[in-house]
Amino acid sequence: MVLGEDTIRVIWAMGERDPVIDDIIGVSGLEWHGAQNRGSRSLHLRGPPAVLEPHGTDIYSWDVRQEEFIVPDNMDTVYWCRIFKVPGLTKKHHMLGYEPVITQDSHRHVHHMLLYECAPKSRQIPLLEKAASERGAACYSPAMPPEWDSCLTPIVAWAVGSQGEFFPEHVGIPLGEGHRSTYFMLEVHYDNPSLKRLRDNSGLKIYYTPNLRQHDAGILSTGIAVSPLHMIPPQQPGYTTFGYCPSQCTNKLLPGGGIKVISVVLHSHMAGSRMELRHLRDGKELPRIAQDKHYDFNYQQARRLPREVAVLPGDELVTECVYKTVNRSYPTYGGYSTKQEMCLSFALHYPRTPLSACHSMTPVEHFFSTLGVDQFYGVDMPAVERLFLKTGSPDNGASDEEKLRQLVKSFRTTTTPTPSVFDAPVGDEWDDEANQRAILALKAAKDFTIEGEGDPEGAGAGPGGLFADLVIKEPAQFRNRTFTEHLLALPWSESDFTSRLEEVLSSHHMAFCRLQDDQLAVPADVFKLENTTAFLNESEQPTSQCQHEFREDLDQQHLFSGAASRLVMDCSIALSICLLVFAFV
Template sequence: MHLQVVLALSAILLCDAKLPRYKPSGQNDLPPNPAQNGQAMALLQAQKKTEKTSKIIDQYKVRHRREVFDSKSYESSLTWAHSERLDDNGDVILRWVNTDSSITFRLEAKTRGYVGLGFNSVKNMRGADLVVAWVDDRNGNAQVLDCHGPEFEDKAEADEVQNYELISGYQNDTHTTVEFRRQLDTCDKQDFVIGDDTTQILWALGPEGSDGQLPKHVKSGARPLRLLQPVSKPDSIPLLHWDVRLTNLTIPQVMATLFWCKVFKVPDLPKKHHIIGYEPLIDSRPLRNNIPVQVPNSESPVHHMVLYECASDDDKHLWDSWTEGDGYFGPNRPSDWATCATPIAAWAVGSQGEFLPENVGIPLGERGGVSYYMLEVHYDNQALHNVLDNSGIRIHYTPSLRKHDAALLGAGIGVSALHVIPPKQKQYRTVGICSTECTQETLPEDGVNIVSVLLHAHGTARKISLKHVRGTQELPRISEENFYDSHYQQSRIVPRGRKFMRGDTLITECTYDSTSRDKPILGGYSAKQEMCLSFILYYPRTELAGCYSMTPVKEFFETFGVKEFYGLNFMQVENIFLSSGSFENLPPQPALEHLGEHTMSDSGEQGMQGDDQGVGLMKELVIWEPPEFRNKSFMAHLNEMPWAEPLLTEQIEKTLYKGMHMTFCKKRDDTWGVPIQIQSYPNYNEIMNNETAEKSCHHKSIRLPSVTKTSSATTSVVSWTVLWLCATLVIAR
């Protein structure tokens, strides 16, 4: 009895020492000026939030106090599945491993203050889920604090419910290392749900001695990552590699966008091998006085790279001569290279490459059926620098054949200027179709199995999804990215794979945020333009290489109110687009009163844009009908449309999305799987998103199984008794 009284009194005194004293505030505390009253109230509210955060920190320190704790011997000994540098210098390293329901982190930071880690859909603290960790300088005890960022402020506040579980932590003379874990979905409104989408990982380092005080950080940053990704790099099979890279290619400063293509011959292999993975080889050095120099943290202009198989050709001598050359500027490459149509590796900015699941491989070697490959490199050189480049792709392959021969299929919207995104739009959707007719003709009777997907677009894309339609019913989406970041384009494994049957339809849908743009965005290869593509890894291998769609020319121009151009009918314009947008044989156009409105130099673009895809044609086509648009270039007309009118943009989106589509079905040898067709958007029942309905929790704390140690059972009981009394006193106050 006496012991219980002593414990209760001790807990009350301890909690009382931790809680801040509130001074009652009356009318006399506020200045008479109403503006000053508002400022004073804001200051009082901020003070109360700070006091609330301090209170929760103090309670959390009590909850996690340990009587006996040797942090250096307390590391989890986990095998970390993933490891990433969050900053360029490697001062902050994040390691993690996850189960189906929880995720465990190890955060290593060059600081003796606090280190913060955050999760958000955007690159700032507002509305973010934050965890702040530190090691107490006085006793060496580690602490973690569950926080969040207010919706309208870049700062951290402690959560009402703490959902992070400390595992271990220690610091030395330079670094702080902390391990902790949480549920993927804590059912707490102040926490971020960690799922399959790309997450913006925030980090911050506090000044020395900032143990739980949450002052302003001294360093911070963000980088996109997908935390739930499988580990597929094989450790138990023999691996060889083949480096497919350019040699001393000079990117001139006049080229803002450049495509370069080069043909390579397969290694001399005695038997069929399997490609099981690839990774980028980025080697770009700025030229200073024609001498390449190393510039720390300089960004490479390499935007994306694709390695294509080339269909067999009897003229080996000609192809061998191409392998010995330097390659060609994309639009000028030999016409025979059109047979290099089947992608086997697709890399884009932010990706580290990928390794294929252990049951599939892509055939390599002449005995695998292919002798030549074409590397296509896209350079985004908007800064207009002279650069010497030796970049490419490292192909990992093995003689240990896997069960299935796999292949890549390109799908989505055909890259051309007929793909338009209006300016000032928060969520504008476009769509590309892989038609029923194409899959019915080219896929085997038992269908194929989809393994992974790389979703690709440029900087204004915010969401991309790959939809699957069978008959008149949409099935669950094959792959989906709701927080797309063009600087992090990593392929996505399809959990448990997906059976795709003959006659099924693929739909690639992209959603764009163009609110920062003043003029319409056209489809094209430049990073300032847009794409909407899916690269789909599947097995068994078929002859299908590409399956795309775009708006038919007549329907496209009529959507924007244009009925006729000078000297060209719509069929002629369509033929120009289908021949990669070449307009060398355009008829003479009239002298325009406002010539500058449709010239490249006056449209805000600087530097040559390679592989035009019809963008220049939009500036050369001059409207004849209707009379109100007469003598304007189509680009000038597009720029002058009243895009602020939501009824206009909604109608254009609906017409181009749900209207007619011209579909393309290309085989590996560059022949048509089925003829080009114009067809209406497929009619099907869309699936509804029922994630909310499936929630079984009601935003309450999820207590993780304890992984901490205490000196005895008695200590544990005493600690929880003290915590209960503290909580009771807080409620009473």
């Protein structure tokens, strides 16, 4: 096995004393290390050495921590946010790095901690000043004050396995620039499936100095916008998705000399198995900025690059994620819980730019049409798109989402079938131990709905999810099915079907280029990418267990277009039989 820059699982053992040559070649051999002096952990074995904690008379620390927060015993997932103000800085300082501070009884329950820089408007400053003396609120809930939505730019992203990060000597993240870099929001995600009541004071220790370094640094988030439309089929040994940052974004917001990337955090959830941050210039792919062919959900240490990588105006960035779902029976959707998925990368770079996030998603209409749906009852596709993008404004106290759901539900009829969710086979449940470990769930794309929190199968899959509220009207062969039922009936065991689905869904990207105040720097637009997923070689085509002409349409642009709809109609009985066969094979 070649030891590269990927995550490696290391098994170690250590004796009580240093061995000597006689121990190695003698009759007795090495002494047993004992039951306590052994263990295993994930590591980045190769790569530049970590930057050590700085020391000196002008190095200060600032604790950003919860204050006697009670983790409730009636919720298995809790996001708690709290506002902080930098400690009495009268001029600009530089943050040098950070370390986690975890309460002893909370090690198994603190999933991630994120620290966001706030960019408040003048009228919001007194409100944040007041909030800085309070204990916080539930993140992204009605209890969270609206001015906290100005806290969008991440400066720290910590998750289990990480020991923190210190920056190279020529860069620092600004603190205390007047009203900018003065207010911050700490987000802590607690995972508590055992429903244990906890008292927590976890947080971060921030190191800073008044001695400014050469460059202001920032963090750029790229990847797939968090949305239920980020769907990963079940039963897949390796399903690939892409997040795309177009040249239009970098061309407008990066300085003429570009930026230099120092380190990268790659992040997905429990189904993630491989990740890459790819780099394109003038239509040609450059060496990967970062990659991990053995991604470990439980080890999310920042990767310092062997050499700083220049990203120039007009360059494109692609965050690629590969997921393994062979033990899952239902689709996995994008979302914020450990049972849902993400595909994000966070690049520490200099100089700091106005660009905060560059994400993409499958266009809404392209997503549904690729999966064979033309129309839903009671709502047109533009309205469905507004729901997923949440671009509408409230009206008489009812959000677009609430109004749309009421409208959709009003069109349900007695002919609408009961959701036919298959029972999960024994062993298909998620591992509780794995579910107690940390995630890095960056709340960077506020455009998108968060569906299905608390749903064991992820966003949209359960009876409370949005997909279950959308009832198909056209085409006729799928009429009166909920979209959830439609997804469950698809032939996920067919590798040629899922390979083609992977390619078609990855070919179109709606991209969002966001400033630090969450405004779009360029209008959201749809981009078509060619050859994002390679076709299987003819010799590698798998033999299907369900011999039917249904698969013939996989060579067309959409999986259910035109004549394919008639084929699907003709083969519905055959597919049902095949799905039953797959369930027992």
